Amino acid sequence: MDTNIKALFKSFIQNECNVDELKQVRQIILSGEYLPEWEAAMLETNVQQDTFSTSHFDSAKMYSNIRKTARIDTKPFKMPVWVGYAAAVLIVVFIAYFMVLQNQQRDDQAKIAANSKVNMVSNHRWVKLPDGTSVQLNTNSHIEYPENFDGKATREVTLTGEAFFDVKHDSKHPFVIHTGKIITTVLGTAFNISAYRPDQSVSVTVVRGKVQVQDANRILAVLNPDQQFEWKGGTQGSKPKVNIDANTVVAWKQGDLILDDITLEEAAVQIAERYNVKVTFANEKLKKCRFTAAFLNRNEIGQVLSVIGDITGAKLELKNNEVTINGQGC
Numbered sequence: 001m002d003t004n005i006k007a008l009f010k011s012f013i014q015n016e017c018n019v020d021e022l023k024q025v026r027q028i029i030l031s032g033e034y035l036p037e038w039e040a041a042m043l044e045t046n047v048q049q050d051t052f053s054t055s056h057f058d059s060a061k062m063y064s065n066i067r068k069t070a071r072i073d074t075k076p077f078k079m080p081v082w083v084g085y086a087a088a089v090l091i092v093v094f095i096a097y098f099m100v101l102q103n104q105q106r107d108d109q110a111k112i113a114a115n116s117k118v119n120m121v122s123n124h125r126w127v128k129l130p131d132g133t134s135v136q137l138n139t140n141s142h143i144e145y146p147e148n149f150d151g152k153a154t155r156e157v158t159l160t161g162e163a164f165f166d167v168k169h170d171s172k173h174p175f176v177i178h179t180g181k182i183i184t185t186v187l188g189t190a191f192n193i194s195a196y197r198p199d200q201s202v203s204v205t206v207v208r209g210k211v212q213v214q215d216a217n218r219i220l221a222v223l224n225p226d227q228q229f230e231w232k233g234g235t236q237g238s239k240p241k242v243n244i245d246a247n248t249v250v251a252w253k254q255g256d257l258i259l260d261d262i263t264l265e266e267a268a269v270q271i272a273e274r275y276n277v278k279v280t281f282a283n284e285k286l287k288k289c290r291f292t293a294a295f296l297n298r299n300e301i302g303q304v305l306s307v308i309g310d311i312t313g314a315k316l317e318l319k320n321n322e323v324t325i326n327g328q329g330c
Contacts, residue, residue, distance in 0.1 A: 132168035174187055
């Protein structure tokens with residue numbers, strides 16, 4: 001291996017060549033020789049600068065492409081100086097372009113890897129998805145969803161069991177729930193899905209907005225508020241959609257206290273209704289403090305007040321069936 005040629009290639013790749021050296025590199029590449037020296041220079045430059053990704057980089061193909069780019073004048077030593085500069089610039093531009101392309105590919109792969117990560121939440125609990133959608137899971141249920149929805153045309157999750165969805169509106173990115181063979185699609189709405197055995201039965205009930213239910217072949221139903229559709233697996237088919245009081249279907253979640261991005265003033269109303277207590281503010285400024293918290297039906301009022309106090313910095317005290325909220329404000 002000609003170490004001088006390799007050193008010249010390294011200087012070229014690092015954009016350190018003078019005009020004469022650029023002409024020399026051009027002639028060497030046009031000759032089609034010294035490919036081993038070129039590949040060695042690419043590898044060593046990569047080690048030193050971490051500029052290229054060798055796992056995705058074809059140095060021989062790049063060498064061939066540069067030869068095609070450089071072949072703008074077959075008589076380099078008779079050409080005006082500015083033509084030599086032009087040839088050199090074309091080669092350097094090609095290098096720069098390829099570097100950007102490789103970096104972009106690495107970035108894209110990193111995004112794909114991030115989007116491929118799947119989170120799974122199980123049992124009776126509340127979760128807020130990356131897009132802001134709120135999901136209340138019933139007992140013995142679980143949901144799978146990606147770490148983020150970036151770059152995806154749809155926001156897709158998979159549910160087994162029962163859950164109440166309050167979907168963040170996004171007309172450009174429909175929200176899709178997979179329950180066995182059944183697919184439920186919405187833009188922004190609140191509804192309940194029961195699919196403990198999704199291969200046998202899936203029930204969808206709409207509280208607010210509009211929901212479309214389909215299988216792999218066709219749309220099965222379009223539901224409006226207080227309408228329910230039930231799909232049966234096997235040969236049982238599906239039942240016609242029916243009008244129903246949706247509140248009776250979602251009664252299971254009423255025992256939970258979901259305080260999603262609300263003010264302390266709004267939370268005080270819910271706490272008063274849930275625990276049959278009176279709530280007063282000793283400091284009016286605290287009323288506008290916003291926070292997010294979720295409590296299941298097993299949480300006692302003492303736990304609720306303690307957690308809200310930790311989150312907001314307020315002091316919530318219960319005495320003689322009255323909660324007093326005090327503090328410095330947020």
